[in-house]
Amino acid sequence: MKKYHSILSDLEYKIMDGKYNPGQKLPSVRTAAELYGCSVSTIVRAYAELEKRHEIYSIPQSGFFVVEKQEDWRHNTDCETIDFASASPDLNVFPYLDFQHCLNKAIDRYKYQLFTYGDPQGLKSLRQTLVSHLAGDQVFTKAEQIIITSGIQHALEILAEMPFPNRKRAVMVEQPSYDLYLRFLEAKGIPVSGIARTATGVDLRELEEKFKSGAIKFFYTMSRYQNPLGTSYRAEERKAIADLAGKYDVYVVEDDYMADLGAERRFDPIYAYNRTSHVIYLKSFSKIIFPGLRLGAAVMPERLLETFYAYKRNYDTSLLSQAALEVYIKNGMYERHKHKICSRYAERIRAVNEAVNRYNEAGLIEVSRVDSGVYMQFKLPRTVNMERLLKRLAARKVSVVSGKPFYLTDYLEREKFLRISISRAQPEQIDEGVKAIVEEVKRGSRW
Incomplete structure (x- = not known):
């Protein structure tokens, strides 16, 4: 990330996180330049951008001050509830002003072109931009193999229903896995089977x-x-899955929807180990920007392109949204916002881990080892009554999700756990929430 973008993200984060309070004066331009080890012109540029976003204001010969913002709809949530259930991004970090700017730029740039049906494969300039964007995640492809879809769910549904060159019909899923996709597969009567995945990974011999x-x-x-x-697969697991796919002519649909929330310096997806074009790579943009954008990208092997087009059937993705996303990525805004949200979520994951270490002394809860992303697994003792636990936590205004919906209906070898999401959990509430969960699990294990 360029120095300017890093400084801008840090300043914006400190304002949003309350380190610089409304009405407070920011460090002078020279002082800030010394603090960040950069030129005065870089700070001037960062302050000017914050002023344009209405985050700060300037008073001649006095300096820059943080804007006092009126309460808006983003904060009109139930502040008393500790939300470990919601999977949606934090409302307070949505890049509204940035994306509004990109929408205006997109309209200026493409004008009438945006209000036609366009290319069912997706806006060509966006697909070209995504070639270099995806390369940052070790996904090397051509624009011709990228298809823009109305979210990743849409791509998953098409893949489930379309025929594949291997002439096989069954879909195999991890257990547990994405609940909405499991319900779709069952509702459509698609042959589906499961393989256990735990916090330690998957049994590669069983997979083979x-x-x-x-x-x-x-x-x-x-x-x-x-x-x-x-949790994430280890490098040796990712490589083994890619090898097995080629060996047995089984395709892998790799849903890398959390790619942008990674703290690892290097994480090669399964796609990067693929030498036989048996991996379909899916990327979502909703976890970084906002769910309502409804844009995803599918990187398809060439032999699947024609069939995928046939089943896609319509022009389902907004060209305006695609054009705005292109501008957002090209202008460096996507990378800057990614850095901001990653830092914020990593702090919350760290807070959960610290609270678990503080309160889970008896080890009743087994917690997945996670330091990035959004989700954590709290594995519970078998003696705990899940329904009663959820009710007692709700009474204490702690919202959590049972692990039960993340399994196929007829899958029997289930673990009993809570899925903990930190995306909407406010930092000051995390300690109290984890404490309540541990107390109620301890109480529940004696019922």
Whole structure:
């Protein structure tokens, strides 16, 4: 990240996090330049951008001050409830002003072109921009192999229903896995089977046996920050999955929806180890910007493109949204916002881990080892009554989600756990929330 973007993100984060309070004077331009080890012109540029975003204001010969903002709809939530349930991004970090600027730029740049049906594959300039954007995640592809979809869910539904060159029909999913997709597969009557994935990973020998004999069309997996476990596959697991896919002619649908929330300096997805074009890579933009954008990208092997187009059937993605996303990425705003949200979420994950260490002395709860992303698994003793636990936590205004919906209906080897999401959990509430969970689990284990 460029020095300017890093400084701008840090200043904006400190304002949003209350380190610089409304009405407070910011460090002088020279003082800030010394603090950040940069030129005065870089600070002047950062302050000017913050002023344009109405985050700060200037008083001639006095300096720069933080704007006193009136309460708005973003804060009109139930502040008493400790929200460990919601999977949506934090409302207070949505990049409203940035994206509004990008929408205006997109209209100026493309004008009438945006109000036609366009290319069902997606806006060509966006796909070209995504070639270099995806390369940062070790996904090297051509614009012709990228298809823009109305969110990742849409791409997953198409893949489930379309035929594959291997002429197999069954879909294999991790257990537990993305609940909405499991319900879709069951509702459509698509043959589906599961393989256990725990906080320690997946049994590769069992995976190979299923690939060899299960008539599997594709294996749906989240290699990074899996929902609901929050864990990631080790490098050797990712490489092994790619190798097995080529060996047994089974496709892998890699849902890397959390790619941008990674703290690791290097994380090569399964796609990066793929040498036989058996991996379909899916990327979402909703976890970084906002869910309502409804844009995802699918990187498809060439042999699947024509069939995917046929099943996609319509022009379902807003060209205006696509054009605005292109501007957002090209202007460096996406990278800057990514840095901001990653830092914020990492702090919350750290707060959860610290609270667990503080209150879970008896070790009743097994917590997945996670330091980035959004989700964590709190594995519970078998003796705990889940329904009663949820009710007691709700009475204490702690909102959590049971792990039960993340399994196929007929899958029997289930772990009993809570999925903890930190995206809407306010930092000052995390300690209290974790304490309440530990207390109620301890109480529940004696029922």
